[in-house]
Amino acid sequence: MTDRYDVILVGAGHNGLVCAAYLAKAGRKVLVLDASDSPGGAAATREFAPGYSVSSCAQWLHQLHPRVCRDLELERHGLAWAARDIASISLDAGGQHLELLGASVEGPGVSAEDQxxxxxxxxxxxxxxxxxxxxxxxxxxxxxxxxxxxxxxxxxxxxxxxxxxxxxxxxxxxxxxxxxxxxxxxxxxxxxxxxxxxxxxxxxxxxxxxxxxxxxxxxxxxxxxxxGHTGVSQVKGGMGALGEALAASARARGVTLRLGSRVASIDMFNGRAGGVTLASGEQLGAAVVVSNADPVTTFEQLVGYRNMETGMARRVSHVRCSGAAAKLHLALDGLPGFTGLDKAQLGQRLVIAPDMNYIERAFNAVKYGEYSASPAMDISIPTLHDPTGAPAGGHVLSAIVQFAPAEPAGGWEAASAPGGETHRQHFTRLVLDQLERYAPGIREQVVASQLLTPSDLEREYGMKGGHWHHGELALDQVLMMRPFPGASQYASGLDGLYLCGAGAHPGGGVMGLAGSNAAREIIRRGAAA
Amino acid sequence: MKANSDETMMLRTPFHSRVAAACELNDWGTWKGYTTPRSYTDVELEYFAIRSTTGVFDLSPMNKYRITGPDAEAYLNRMVTRDVSKIRVGRVGYTVWCNDAGQVMDDGTIFHLGENDYRLCAFARAVDWMHWSALGFDVQIVDESDEVAALAVQGPTSCATLLAMGLTGLEELKPFGLASFPFEGETLTVSRTGFTGDLGYELWIVPDKAELLWDRLFAAGKPHIIKPFGSDALDLARIEAGFLQAGVDFVPAESAVRNGRSRSPYELGLEWLVDMDKPVFNGRKALQRERAEGSRYRFAMLDVDGNKPAQHSFILKDGKKVGTVTSAAWCPTAKSNVAFAQLEMPHGAVGEKLVAEIYYQRELQWTRVLAPCTVIAAPVFNPPRRRAVPPGQF
Structure with a gap:
């Protein structure tokens, strides 16, 4: 142990960086560790095909708290908007689209009474x-x-x-x-x-x-x-640019950021968290450890159930965190044409969910460990606002696809889908079939595609179950019950260990509140933290 | 079910045929769904068998859990309050275990049967808690309550009886030691343990051989005046020996419904079972806090004036209620009137003088006595023969 830190933060996700920046601002010596080579966690931009890159996990920015943005001077550190006030358009195969922004809803199918x-x-x-x-x-x-x-x-x-x-x-x-x-x-x-x-x-x-x-x-x-947000926004350079801005802000406040450093364990000393061991075997000590990882990963994998009491291990094991959202990224050789949408509309948030039963049926599948035959989708064509994500003339389509299980029977690579396809191929085809209904000919424009299943998201971003919120957002898992009773107010229930991620109050979404609230709580507790 | 039918919903222990034959009073009680005798013939005579000759108690209904696997020791160490690594193979250890709030769930004994092989004997059903506790540990947990029949053989002539039965070398077994003997093609496990505070052993056998074991035991014990005893006599003996009874002297924490009714090990006088040097065990955090902030209650053994058992009495200090009695008995061998009490802090320091408010009736006439009592440091019955190796011949 060469360097002794006041705080070691496990995970350079957006909340981790926010928390680190606030702690450093308050004079703490903070080290942030992350397995990934880029900061931001799920606020990431990745190249998924040669020349094509995309916000590979979180897609829109629409909840970032203005206080966080201001305190951390994110715009000064490089955060820029490619587009703001983006409306949501519910697609109709026949072109009878519905457009929603703020309190207003427009569309041929919407009556004055509905408006x-x-x-x-x-x-x-x-x-x-x-x-x-x-x-x-x-x-x-x-x-x-x-x-x-x-x-x-x-x-x-x-x-x-x-x-x-x-x-x-x-x-x-x-x-x-x-x-x-x-x-x-x-x-x-x-x-x-x-x-x-x-x-x-x-x-x-x-x-x-x-x-x-x-x-x-x-x-x-x-x-x-x-x-203060209206609709959703798109970050210039993709969500990864937000990660970079947060990292720059944290560094400017004195935070040491070590990327490519996977934490293998959070180490307990006589019942108190006092440091971490990296996958490389390197050990680092600190007075306080803060985990930006989800609660299940934090307690089950990093701390280990045997280092906590039975009741706590049991509550962790009961945290519901099965993600059911997949991401599909398409590299296109041109701008896709959606029936009845002009170019300005194409740049909005496009939703495929024609009626409530459509969503319900799509959801039914995942209850039984299957993926939706007709999935619902939240689509972005980010290259319309920010052409840097694709080669000249090319475009990227990014879609949140619901619903998909962590693993279908036999796994995503099992060739047990109809026609001898793997589940991954089959589900990708089902998603394209749906897109084709709204954007005829899009299939021919696809240069490359990438499907990120909940399991892929879990692997790539270290989120248990691939769940965005690090644990289902339901009333039994919010407020003082988040992530579980006995571990609230950002204290983990284990001395010296705090939580600052989406698994803590108030929950997921790129807003930065979990991180800033956690920092405030740690600062408030002072030496007793 | 037909009226007057012999059938009953109560379970029967593997010794039932022999127990029923000996149970002249038909004074049956229930223990974890099993029908077991409160008394066989006469509580005093049964008690004196324990203290003067040999008494036999059927403890088959005891919950028995087998824990095996590479993490068995680590698992138990996290679950119970004492340091399990100090219980060597072939030894038995008494312990308690707590929930996360540091409240006692139960007490029991851990048998270290072999490398990575333990048996936990518990008063309360604990299979759910044991499985929850297994998260993160490589252990197998088997409820073998119904697969192991057990007899307690207690009293000064118990060793002689068992030697006469052919358990050669048993006299060398130390208190809390374990030994095994071949018995009709099976293994008879013997532990020098018991709940009477006397010289005594517990015998563990497969249910198939239970009746045969009973018969051999009673045949061998005849010259040593062997007698079966029920739970009433056991209660008398254990109070005299200063042993707490789960469900009587404390409410197992996970079955306590009302807030504040459970107790910590410190509040039960069991701090000697809590090893704070262990970095993690259930209840540690809460117990640390309790140590810093102070306990709510203190367990006290009282020597009560007179001969009226202070059963269910209020304990008074300067006329004000400071506690209640959980167990009480006139102890015949020690010739003292003992009560276990839960006293509000700071009461209960050794030597403190208190008053027990005792109600008793004679021929329908209720009488109240205010009996002075004193907090005593140690159980009133603790004979050298309990520890002697080899135990003397009686």
Whole structure:
């Protein structure tokens, strides 16, 4: 142990870098370690075919917290926008598309009643989102042994609920535990509108529109609005550029960043985390270890169940983190033509989810370890706003594809799909079949393709189950129950070990709150951390 | 089921035919679903068999878990409070285990049968907890409660009885030692353990050979005045010897419904079983905190004036209630009136004078006595023969 650090941070994901930067700003000597050769974790840009690169995991930026952006001077450190205020367009094979941005919804299939109903719905839910945002901007309160700060947070939550007014409050209480399907049926007629909002609620989750908790998922997904975003945004240079900006900001504040350094274990000394051992065998010591890895990876693999008490090991083993979202990247030799979309529209967020049952059926498959025959998709053509991602004339299509299991029976490479294809080939073909319905001829434009299954995402980004949120975002796994009871407020339940990733409060999505809240908590605890 | 049918939903131990034949009083109790005698003939006579000759107790319903595999020691060490690495092969160790809150789930004995091979005997069912605890360990856990029949053979002539049965060399077995003997093509495992505080052994055998073992034992023990005893006599003996009974003197933590009703090892006077030098074990963090912040309760053994057992009594200090009695008995051999009490801190230091508020009735007349009592340091019964190797001839 040559260098002794105040804090060793495992994982240079966006939350890890945010946490590191804040800690360094507060005067801590911080070392960040990551297995990858580039910073940012799931905020990554990778070349997937010669000359073609893409935001290979997270696709849109729409929840980055303005305080984080400002405090860490991310724009000064290189963060630039390729496009902002991107609308969502629900595709229709016949060209009758629906376009949604903020409180407005347009399209030939949308009645004036639906437009009015959506405005009302949007306004009301925006108030709920604002309330959630306020709770998410600080550490989660504890219900027992709460101190003054916790009581104030609870009070704020209670007061916030109260201030919503009687009608809103009872409406929120009524809907928050329900599912999107019923809520949508209650409010709207347009199948496309209902499906688009439902799809937003299950992005990155292993849930269908009829799954309880999806209303919460919907509100969570809209948090960006409370942080000042409209629609989604695209980062110049891909999400990897955000990772680079965060790394630059962290370095400027004195953080030491060591990439290509895989942490093999978090080491416990007499019941307290006191350092890490790298895959190379090198050992590094620190007063505090912070894990940006997901809770299951942190506790099961890095710490090891045998280094914690039974109840805790058991709670970790029960964290639900089966990812069900895949990514498909297509290298195209030209701009694809989607029926009925002009070029400006092509640059928006394109969604394939024509009706709620379509999503539900797509979700059914994954419940049984299969992939959807007709998957739902969230599509981006980033090269329209930022041509650096493809050779001249070429384009990239990036799609979040739902749903896919971590491993289908026999594994993705098993040649047991119809026609003797591997599951990977077969699923890619099914996705292309769907795209072909909306963008006839796209298949001929494909130069290369890459399918990242949840297992690939797990391997590539170290996320258990390939789950974006490092653990399902459901009401039993949020606030003081995130990642599991007994490990909240960023303390892990093990002395000297903290969590700062999506698995901690408030959850996933590139917003930086888990990282900044964790840093604040560690600083607050001072020498007792 | 027909009325007056011989059939019952209660389970029967492998010794049942012999137990039932000896159980003159038909005074049956229930123990983990098994029908077991509270008394056979007369509680006092059964008790005196334990203290003066040989008493035999059927402890087959005891939960027995077999733990094997390369991580067996590490696994147990994480689960229980004491240092399992100090229990050598061929030895038995008494221990408790806690949940994450540092509250005692149960007490029991760990038998180190061989390399990476342990048996845990427990009062409470623990198979779920044991499997949860196995996360991250390479161990196999088998519930062998029904595959091992067991008899406790306790009392001054127990060694002589077992020697007469042919267990040659048994006299050399040290307390908490293990030995095995061939028995009718099977292995009879003998441990020098028990719950009476006397010289005594426990015999472990496959259920098939249980009845034969009983018959041989009683034939060999006849000249040594052997007698079966039930749970009432056992209770008397264990109180005299200062042994806690799970479910009586503490509520197993995972079955406690009400907040605050469970107890830590420190609160049960079992701190000698907690090895804080182990970096990780269940309850360690909470127990560390308790050590720093202080315990809520203290276990105390009381010597109560008079001869009225202080069963269920309140314990008073200057007229104010400071605790309650969990077990109490007039102990015939030690000739003292003993009570186990849970006292609120800071009460219970050795030598402290308290008052037991005892209620008793004679011919329907209830009487209340306020019996002075004193906190004592050690159990009232602890004879040298319990530890002597070889035990003397009685």
């Amino acid at each position: 009015q109903a959506y405005r009302t719905f949007h306004g009301r839910t925006a108030r709920y989102v604002k309330l959630l945002a306020r709770v998410f901007e600080s550490r989660p309160p504890r219900l027992v042994e709460s101190n003054l700060a916790d009581r104030i947070t609870l009070l704020k939550l209670g007061l916030g609920l109260k201030l919503l007014g009687r009608d809103d409050m009872s409406d929120l209480m009524r809907i928050v535990l329900t599912n999107m399907y019923d809520l949508m049926e209650e409010h709207f007629d347009s199948p496309q509108l209902k499906a688009l909002l439902s799809f937003n609620s299950v992005l990155g989750s292993s849930m269908g529109p009829r799954t309880p908790n999806t209303v919460f998922g919907y509100l969570y997904q809209r948090l960006g609005e409370a942080f």
